[in-house]
Amino acid sequence: MNGVGAAIERRGFRKWYEGELLRSHGQLVLLVLATLAALGALEAFSDGVGDRLMMGVSLVVAAAIGAWALRRYIFHLMRAELIANQATCPACHAYGRFAVEREGVPEPTAMTVRCRRCEQRWRIEW
Numbered sequence: 001m002n003g004v005g006a007a008i009e010r011r012g013f014r015k016w017y018e019g020e021l022l023r024s025h026g027q028l029v030l031l032v033l034a035t036l037a038a039l040g041a042l043e044a045f046s047d048g049v050g051d052r053l054m055m056g057v058s059l060v061v062a063a064a065i066g067a068w069a070l071r072r073y074i075f076h077l078m079r080a081e082l083i084a085n086q087a088t089c090p091a092c093h094a095y096g097r098f099a100v101e102r103e104g105v106p107e108p109t110a111m112t113v114r115c116r117r118c119e120q121r122w123r124i125e126w
Contacts, residue, residue, distance in 0.1 A: 004083070004126065005103030005111040013096040017084055024076035027069045034066035082126050091120035 008016045041059040045052060087096045098113040101121070110125040 003103060003108075004079075005100040008111075009100040013087055013098065017080055017087075017096070020076050020080035024073050024080065027073035027076065031066050031069040031073060034062045034069060038062035038066065079126055083124055086122075086124045089115040089118060089120050090122055091115065092118040094118070 004016075011019065038059055041055045041062060045055045045059075084096075087098065088094070089098065092115060094115055094117045097116045099116055101112045101114050103111040107125070110123055112121060112123055114121050
């Protein structure tokens with residue numbers, strides 16, 4: 001077992017969820033910093049030709065970093081929310097109290113989990 005299921009089993013669902021949210025919001029901070037860098041490059045764009053080339057390259061690099069950070073932010077946030085929305089036991093309604101039994105069987109984007117309170121089994125897909 002490796003991937004999301006292994007991380008949840010190793011750290012527990014609540015700590016994994018908190019870590020995913022922190023990771024995604026770290027990417028959001030990187031996006032804000034890249035946006036500020038791009039705006040700074042635009043501000044300094046009016047100097048000489050050599051400086052314009054350097055500022056143009058800086059603008060492109062800041063835009064690429066910002067696009068990557070936005071993509072990672074959305075990925076981590078949506079995956080965490082999708083799994084969190086399925087983390088309630090269908091039988092006893094316990095939230096986040098499950099053990100991962102199998103990950104990736106039969107699909108690589110799903111896991112079979114068991115409630116720690118009532119032993120009910122269900123699938124979580126992402």
